[in-house]
Structures are given as structure tokens and as C-alpha cells.
Amino acid sequence: MNKNIIYIVLAVFVGLFGGWLIFGGSQEELISKRETSEHEHLGNAIEKKWTCSMHPQIMQPEPGDCPICGMELIPANMDDEGLAVNEIKMTKNAMAFANISTTLVGDGKDEGSMKDISLSGRIRVNEEEEMVQASYFDGRLERLNVSYEGQDVKRGQLLATIYAPDLVAAQQELISSLSLMESQPALYKAVRNKLKLWKLTEDQINTIEKTGKVREYFPIYATVSGTVSEKMVAExxxxxxxxxxxxxxxxxxxxVEFDAYENxxxxxxxxxxxxxxxxxxxNRSFEATITFIDPILNQRTRTVAVRATLNNGDGIFKPGMFVKGNLESSKGKEDNLPEAIMIPASAVMWTGERSVVYLKVNGDxxxxxxREVHLGSRNGDMFVVNSGLQKGDEVVTNGAFTVDAAAQLQGKTSMMNQNQEEEISSSEIGNMKMVLSDSFKKEFKSVLxxxxxxxxxxxxxxxxxVSKYSKDFQNGLVVIDESDLHNIEKSHFSKIIDLAEDLVNSKDLKYQRDIFITLNENLVPIVMNIGKTDNLVYLQKCPMANNNKGAFWLSMEKKIRNPYYGDQMLTCGSIIDSIQ
Incomplete structure (x- = not known):
């Protein structure tokens, strides 16, 4: 009986152990498989973008081949939140705490107009109204009645008392000439006129004649009214x-003297x-009239002085005051200039020669x-954006340095950490707007x-x-009439001529290709604005040229034939745009 009980207990234990081995292991394996599946699913959710190791600006939602070089795409380097290496995410609380605000480019709320010109300047003394009170004879100042600079003086006011030996002698001559008034009237008149030239009044001269007394100390009266700006003598x-x-x-x-930029x-x-x-x-605004524009440019500041005359009858404007001026240019209306993209100066951060902004890539x-931007002229508190932004982009206008600091802390691309190149917009050069006359367009097409x-x-x-064809190119450029070009267009055209000359004189292929990069940066915007061409022209780009910053060129062939690498990477590049 006891043996049977023992056998039954052993059988139960053996059964339980066998069941655990069979079903328990399967359950653990099931859980493990489920966890592995969930992990793989999470990984796929994060790594949802694919890029090219040679062309990091390529981002595709699924694996495949690079559309530029044909290499197999690899998973993009994304973080745990699915952000690319050059992207940073901030919480709404962090944005509110740092007072970060953004502006939509082209909404017109913060933008000015190139027809509306903003200038900064200061109040200056009207030099046409400056006067000097001089001494009309030699002498010693016995008393000076003007005590300080800034004191108001009225015409006829006693300014000083002077001892003048020459004036004493002249008074004695006048008294002596009285007896010769009838016999030698010319002598008498000459002595009297001498005293008048010394600014003695008729009453003073008549008093000397009547009294017959010589005054040793003589008063000096103000001949003009004004405010003392400088005392030049003392008692x-x-x-x-x-x-x-x-x-x-x-x-x-x-x-009111302003500094106006060249443009x-x-x-x-x-x-x-x-x-x-x-x-x-x-809370008040005032109106002045421009009366003078300096014909000479200040080469250090690249500005010219613009002067306006302002009525100050109430005396409220003090020399040295800073003022801001705004005017709507009459020439701007006539020229009908295209609307420029402008952003507040507070949005721009400077990194040496580069200027960058922070772009909000997701509206919600x-x-x-x-994003690197290429800026034009400054108009008050606004910058003209030549390339890098388009209407509809949203940029950080307040707190940009805070966003950059957060990027540094997270090891992302920032002003201090630029090892990882940010995406280069393929439309930066093509979207630059220029104003070109019909005659210029026609002549420029002839040199293409x-x-x-x-x-x-x-x-x-x-x-x-390259040298031979550059000479033909240069000869065609120098005869083009550029008189109708505006500042930006003229600057691009002048650089093209200079670079063409460099190509003529260069005998080094690598240097020629480097020059060609800069040549296209100035030439492509002009060509993109000359309208229809005789043949279809393609705007093409190699993302690896120019130290992986990308470089453009124009071609009449749809097939990519790279001028920056030649046989080494003949087909590296893509078509960005075209001109019909």
C-alpha cells in the first residue's frame, strides 16, 4: 500500500515536470518571439528613412537605389524619436519657457518692402546756420559775459569788454579830424568809415564826436543770434x-544725417x-525733406551720407539724438521691382562667412x-534673402541661439558642431529673382x-x-550693355566677367573646375531669369562637388556629364530644373 502511494506521488511529479518541459518552454519561446517581433517592429518604425552613404541629402521612405549614383541605400541615422542627425525636437513647455517664436516667411506681418526704405541716423547741427562771432580789432579781453557753452545769445547783446589800443588811436584821429571836417571832408569821412568797419555803430561814433572823450574799454555786441556751441577765448x-x-x-x-547702403x-x-x-x-512722427546725397561712397562702411533738413522751431530736437527714418521710394514704384523675401535680423546667426537660420520643418x-541662407542687403531690421528660403518656410525669429544651444547639448548639427552637413536645398539658386531688361536678356543669351x-x-x-572658350566667353560678355542692371544683378555680372578672365589665364584643371563652381553661382541665377532660350537648357547639380556642399552647372544635354569630376564620376549628378 505504501509502495503504491509512493509510485502515485512519483508519477504525479514526473507528469508535472514533463508538462513544464513541454508547455513551459514553448511559452517562454513564444514570449521571446513576441518580444523580438515587437522590437523589430519598433526598429522598423524608427528606421523608416533610407539614405545614400555618398549623398546624405537623399532621404527615401523605403530601401532601394540612390537616384544619383545608383548605390544601394542604407538606413538613415535616426535617433530614438525618428529624427535625422540635423534635426532637433523641443517640447512646447521648453519653447514657452525660452520664449521661442517663429515667423512664416512671406506672410507680410514682419516683412518690409524693398520700396519701403528704413534708415538710421542722428540729429546734427545745420552747418548752414552756424556762425562765428569774431573780434574786429586787436586787444585784451577785460570781461567776457558768456559763461558756458549752450547759452543763448540775442543779436545786440553785450558779449565782452575789450581794451584795444588801435581803437583808442582811431578815436583820437576822429576827434582831431573834426576841425578838418569842412576843409578836408574826405579825411574826416575816411576816419569815420574806419570805425564803422570795426563794427562801431553810428550812435557810438556820434557820442565820441559830441563828448570829445576817448573810451579805453570798448563793448563788443553780438551781431547774430544763436546758441553758443564753443567758447574760444577767456578773460x-x-x-x-x-x-x-x-x-x-x-x-x-x-x-538729420543717415547712412544709406549701396543698394x-x-x-x-x-x-x-x-x-x-x-x-x-x-508716440510722434515728424517729416523731413532729403536735401543732400553725398556723391562720395565711404569705402570703409560702404555707405553714403543722406541728409534731410528738419524744422526745429520748438527746439525739441537736440544734436546727437538717434532717429529712425522710413520712406516709400518714388523710384521703387516706377521700377516695379519684384517682391523680395525678407526675414528679421533676429533670425540670422553668423558663423564666420556663413549665415544660418533655424527652420521649423513640421508645422504642428x-x-x-x-539651414544656411545667402543674404542680400539689410533694410532696417530686415534682411533680404537671396537664396536658402522660400515663401511658406517657418523660421525661428526669437530664441534662435536657445535652439542652437539645445542642438549642441544633443550632439546635433549646430553653429559649434558643423561636422555633419545639413541638407542643401536644390532650389536655392534657381529661385533667385532678378530684374533684367529685354536687351540684356537677348545679349546674354548670345554668349551661352x-x-x-x-x-x-x-x-x-x-x-x-577651357582657356580658349573662356576667351570667347569673355569677349562676348564685355560688349554687353549693363547700364540697366540693378546692384545685385550688376554684382553677379561683374563677377562672371572677372571669373571668365581667371579661366582664360589658368593652366590648372583643378583650379579651373574650382573657378567654374563660383562662375555658376553667379551665372545660373541670371540664366534662370532670362526667360525662354533657343534650346532646352537643364540645370544640373552634383552634391559631392565643392567639398560635399554641392555645385550647379547648365547643360543642353539631359544626360549627366559632370564637369567637376569628368571620367572619375561622369554621371554623378541630377537634373534640378530646366528652361524651355
């Missing part, structure tokens, strides 16, 4: 005839009305990416065949051919 000084005693300024009108000069002319504001009177989620010859020579590495 007890000896002064010479004509030596200035005081400088006076009349502040009933003042000058603004063409929009300014004498007679334009300019609206002024100043910190001293923030605070994800930001650093020489350009295509240069490009083809670079493809096959023909150094002498």
Missing part, C-alpha cells in the same frame, strides 16, 4: 583782429519726404533644422554657346580648350 586773453571769440549755432532748423542709393533722390521717429518722442511639432563649350571642355579635362 584776459589777447586777441587779434578777425580772431573768433565764440561759435554760435541756430537750432531753428537741424540736419539703397538708386531708390533715393533729393526732395523725397522721409518720416522720422525718435526715442525721445515715441516643434522640430527644427539648421561659349559657356557650354567651357563646360564640355571641363568634362573631358581639356585645359587649353
Amino acid at each position: 584776459g586773453d589777447y586777441v587779434k583782429q578777425g580772431e573768433p571769440l565764440l561759435k554760435l549755432m541756430n537750432l531753428n532748423s537741424v540736419w 539703397q542709393i538708386s531708390s533715393l533722390e533729393k526732395g523725397d519726404k522721409i518720416s522720422l521717429t525718435t526715442n525721445a518722442y515715441p 511639432t516643434p522640430i527644427f533644422r539648421m 554657346p561659349s559657356y557650354f563649350n567651357i563646360k564640355n571642355a571641363l568634362v573631358i579635362g581639356d585645359v587649353s580648350g
Whole structure:
């Protein structure tokens, strides 16, 4: 009986153990498989973008081949939140705490217009109203009645008392000539006129004649009214005839002097009305008239002085005050210039020669990416964007440095960490707007065949051919009439001519290809704005050229034939745009 109980208990244990081995192991394996499946699913959710190791700007939602070089795509380097290496995500609380705000490019809320010109300047003394009170005879100042600079002086006011030996002698001559008044009237008149030339009045001269007494100390009266800007003498000084005693300024009108940049000069002319504001009177605006534009450019600041005259009858404007001016250019209306893309200066960060902004890549989620931009002129607190942004882009305008600091902490691309190149927009060059006359367009089209010859020579590495065709290109450029071009267009055209000359003189293929990069940066925007061409022209780009920053060129062939690498990577590149 006891043996049976023991056998039954052993059988139960054996059964339980066998069941555990069979079903328990399967359950663990099932759980393990489930966890592995979930992990793989999560990994697939994160690594949902594929890129090319040679062309990191390529981002595809699924694996395949690179559309540029044909290499097999690899999973993009994404973080745990699915962000690319050049993207940073911030929480809404962090944005609110750091007071980060964004602006939509092209919404018109913060943008100015190139027809509306903003200038900064300061109040200056009207030099036309500056005067000097001089001494009209030699002598010693016994008393000076002007105590300080800034003191108001009225015409006829006693300014000083002077001892003048020459004046004493002249008074004695006048008294002596009285007895000769009838016999020698000319002598009498000459002595009297001498005293008048020394600014003695008729009453003073008549008093000397009547009393017959010589005055040793003589008063000096103000001949003009104004405010003392400088005391040039002190009591007890000896002064010479004509030596200035005081400088006076009349502040009933003042000058407002602005610094205008080169690109603004063409929009300014004498007679334009300019609206002024100043910190001293923030709720008021004033109007002045441009009366002078300096004909000489300041080579250090690259600006010209623009002067406006402002009525100051109330005396509220003080020399040295800072003011801001705004005017709507009459020339801007006539020229009908295209609307430029402008962003606030607060959005721009400078990294040496580069200027960058932070772009919000998702309208609903605070994800930001650093973007390099090429800026034009500054208009007040706004910058013109030549390339890098388009209308509809959303940029950080307040707190950009905070976003950059967060990128540094997360090891992302930032101002201090630029080892990883950010994506280069393929439309940066093609979207640059220019104003070109019909005659310029026609003449510029005529030199394009020489350009295509240069490009083809670079493809096959023909150094002498590049030099030869560049000479033809240069000869065609120098005869083009550029008088109708504006500042930006003229700058691009001048650089093209200079670079063509460099190509003519260069005998090194690598240097020629480097020059060709810069040549295209200036030439492509012009070609993209000249309208229809005789043949279909393709805008092509190699992302690896220019130290992986990308470089453009124009071609009449749809097939990629890379001028920057030739046989080494002949087909590396893609078509960005075309001109019909």
C-alpha cells in the first residue's frame, strides 16, 4: 500500500515536470518571439528613412537605389524619436519657457518692402546756420559775459569788454579830424568809415564826436543770434583782429544725417519726404525733406551720407539724438521691382562667412533644422534673402541661439558642431529673382554657346580648350550693355566677367573646375531669369562637388556629364530644373 502511494506521488511529479518541459518552454519561446517581433517592429518604425552613404541629402521612405549614383541605400541615422542627425525636437513647455517664436516667411506681418526704405541716423547741427562771432580789432579781453557753452545769445547783446589800443588811436584821429571836417571832408569821412568797419555803430561814433572823450574799454555786441556751441577765448586773453571769440549755432532748423547702403542709393533722390521717429518722442512722427546725397561712397562702411533738413522751431530736437527714418521710394514704384523675401535680423546667426537660420520643418511639432541662407542687403531690421528660403518656410525669429544651444547639448548639427552637413536645398539658386531688361536678356543669351563649350571642355579635362572658350566667353560678355542692371544683378555680372578672365589665364584643371563652381553661382541665377532660350537648357547639380556642399552647372544635354569630376564620376549628378 505504501509502495503504491509512493509510485502515485512519483508519477504525479514526473507528469508535472514533463508538462513544464513541454508547455513551459514553448511559452517562454513564444514570449521571446513576441518580444523580438515587437522590437523589430519598433526598429522598423524608427528606421523608416533610407539614405545614400555618398549623398546624405537623399532621404527615401523605403530601401532601394540612390537616384544619383545608383548605390544601394542604407538606413538613415535616426535617433530614438525618428529624427535625422540635423534635426532637433523641443517640447512646447521648453519653447514657452525660452520664449521661442517663429515667423512664416512671406506672410507680410514682419516683412518690409524693398520700396519701403528704413534708415538710421542722428540729429546734427545745420552747418548752414552756424556762425562765428569774431573780434574786429586787436586787444585784451577785460570781461567776457558768456559763461558756458549752450547759452543763448540775442543779436545786440553785450558779449565782452575789450581794451584795444588801435581803437583808442582811431578815436583820437576822429576827434582831431573834426576841425578838418569842412576843409578836408574826405579825411574826416575816411576816419569815420574806419570805425564803422570795426563794427562801431553810428550812435557810438556820434557820442565820441559830441563828448570829445576817448573810451579805453570798448563793448563788443553780438551781431547774430544763436546758441553758443564753443567758447574760444577767456578773460584776459589777447586777441587779434578777425580772431573768433565764440561759435554760435541756430537750432531753428537741424540736419538729420543717415547712412544709406549701396543698394539703397538708386531708390533715393533729393526732395523725397522721409518720416522720422525718435526715442525721445515715441508716440510722434515728424517729416523731413532729403536735401543732400553725398556723391562720395565711404569705402570703409560702404555707405553714403543722406541728409534731410528738419524744422526745429520748438527746439525739441537736440544734436546727437538717434532717429529712425522710413520712406516709400518714388523710384521703387516706377521700377516695379519684384517682391523680395525678407526675414528679421533676429533670425540670422553668423558663423564666420556663413549665415544660418533655424527652420521649423513640421508645422504642428516643434522640430527644427539648421539651414544656411545667402543674404542680400539689410533694410532696417530686415534682411533680404537671396537664396536658402522660400515663401511658406517657418523660421525661428526669437530664441534662435536657445535652439542652437539645445542642438549642441544633443550632439546635433549646430553653429559649434558643423561636422555633419545639413541638407542643401536644390532650389536655392534657381529661385533667385532678378530684374533684367529685354536687351540684356537677348545679349546674354548670345554668349551661352561659349559657356557650354567651357563646360564640355571641363568634362573631358581639356585645359587649353577651357582657356580658349573662356576667351570667347569673355569677349562676348564685355560688349554687353549693363547700364540697366540693378546692384545685385550688376554684382553677379561683374563677377562672371572677372571669373571668365581667371579661366582664360589658368593652366590648372583643378583650379579651373574650382573657378567654374563660383562662375555658376553667379551665372545660373541670371540664366534662370532670362526667360525662354533657343534650346532646352537643364540645370544640373552634383552634391559631392565643392567639398560635399554641392555645385550647379547648365547643360543642353539631359544626360549627366559632370564637369567637376569628368571620367572619375561622369554621371554623378541630377537634373534640378530646366528652361524651355
